[in-house]
Amino acid sequence: MKTSELLKLYGIKLNKNLGQNFLSNISVAEKIVNIANVKDDDVILEIGAGAGTLTEALLKTGAFVYAVEIDLQLKDVLYRLKHYKNLHLIFDDILKLDLSFLPENFRCISNIPYSITGHVIKKILFSNFFDAYLMVQKEVGERLLSKPGDSNRGFLTVVVQSICEIKKVLNVSKSNFVPNPEIDSSVIFFKKKKESLKNENLELYWQFVSNCFRQKRKTLRNNLKTFLNKEQIELLEKEIDLTKRPEDISERDFLKMWKIVYKKPL
Numbered sequence: 001m002k003t004s005e006l007l008k009l010y011g012i013k014l015n016k017n018l019g020q021n022f023l024s025n026i027s028v029a030e031k032i033v034n035i036a037n038v039k040d041d042d043v044i045l046e047i048g049a050g051a052g053t054l055t056e057a058l059l060k061t062g063a064f065v066y067a068v069e070i071d072l073q074l075k076d077v078l079y080r081l082k083h084y085k086n087l088h089l090i091f092d093d094i095l096k097l098d099l100s101f102l103p104e105n106f107r108c109i110s111n112i113p114y115s116i117t118g119h120v121i122k123k124i125l126f127s128n129f130f131d132a133y134l135m136v137q138k139e140v141g142e143r144l145l146s147k148p149g150d151s152n153r154g155f156l157t158v159v160v161q162s163i164c165e166i167k168k169v170l171n172v173s174k175s176n177f178v179p180n181p182e183i184d185s186s187v188i189f190f191k192k193k194k195e196s197l198k199n200e201n202l203e204l205y206w207q208f209v210s211n212c213f214r215q216k217r218k219t220l221r222n223n224l225k226t227f228l229n230k231e232q233i234e235l236l237e238k239e240i241d242l243t244k245r246p247e248d249i250s251e252r253d254f255l256k257m258w259k260i261v262y263k264k265p266l
């Protein structure tokens with residue numbers, strides 16, 4: 001059944017505040033599942049199951065799917081998938097959910113609620129995920145992929161690129177959603193780098209990069225002055241050109257600075 005018919009049948013009133021733009025084109029869901037090469041022994045976390053279009057495409061592979069949805073209004077439409085024995089539905093706020101029940105190396109495949117993109121990405125980066133395929137707004141995808149020197153580059157870009165290999169795997173036109181959002185989407189692939197930061201350091205690193213970007217248009221030195229002392233800045237100066245803006249610095253140099261300042265191993 002088409003998504004729009006499902007919404008009518010179950011009397012669902014979409015909530016814009018929850019980013020409810022549902023996939024209306026089943027073939028897009030199937031394409032994502034194919035690109036991710038989902039296997040029957042995979043354990044998948046799906047954030048924001050919505051009306052279950054992507055959920056069902058995932059379930060058909062035989063993979064075990066933990067589908068999280070905050071909106072209780074969607075209970076009945078998602079319960080139609082109850083006959084799949086490989087489904088566990090969780091009605092909760094993903095940002096409040098403790099993900100430690102998931103096995104190490106779980107995969108996350110989701111069309112995420114756009115209004116909380118940064119928080120969702122943080123939640124995944126701080127988990128034991130193996131890889132993730134996340135549908136995000138096209139502009140957000142471009143920002144995440146931007147290289148040093150690109151004014152699009154922000155603090156989330158640097159943190160994500162420090163921890164993960166990322167690439168765009170699919171463009172999805174806005175016409176594939178109900179209701180149509182204002183902009184197109186992209187599916188971005190995230191894979192944790194082998195030498196990734198451990199969680200304890202990740203929080204510190206997150207804060208460090210965020211502080212470096214506090215005033216994006218100012219030089220790195222001016223940003224660093226707001227939270228580091230003179231000696232720390234002098235140490236950094238020997239290695240990095242602090243007259244550059246934070247957006248001009250590679251993620252490798254951010255990691256280098258962080259290690260110099262906090263003397264932390266990865």
Ligand SMILES: C[S@@+](CC[C@H](N)C(=O)[O-])C[C@H]1O[C@@H](n2cnc3c(N)ncnc32)[C@H](O)[C@@H]1O
Binds near residue numbers: 049068069093114
């Ligand atoms: C963009 S829709 C995707 C729906 C579905 N996966 C699809 O592709 O059609 C995002 C979904 O996330 C849900 N959502 C929003 N905030 C959430 C949160 N904090 N925790 C869990 N789900 C959330 C929304 O209710 C909505 O169903």
